[in-house]
Amino acid sequence: MDQQDSAASHGEHRTTTVEQGRFCFARCACGWRGPARRARSLARTDAQGHADGPTY
Numbered sequence: 448m449d450q451q452d453s454a455a456s457h458g459e460h461r462t463t464t465v466e467q468g469r470f471c472f473a474r475c476a477c478g479w480r481g482p483a484r485r486a487r488s489l490a491r492t493d494a495q496g497h498a499d500g501p502t503y
């Protein structure tokens with residue numbers, strides 16, 4: 448557990464990429480978290496896919 452985003456606005460997907468060790472994953476303000484990736488570019492792709500298509 449690291450820092451929490453307190454400014455999570457409803458209905459908006461604000462994605463960020465978080466580096467954890469040698470892995471990187473995408474995180475969203477809605478609480479979604481992507482799978483751990485080795486490349487940040489893949490994590491960003493996950494984030495874009497989440498923001499574009501609301502799956503949850």
Ligand SMILES: [Zn+2]
Binds near residue numbers: 459460461479
């Ligand atoms: Zn989201």
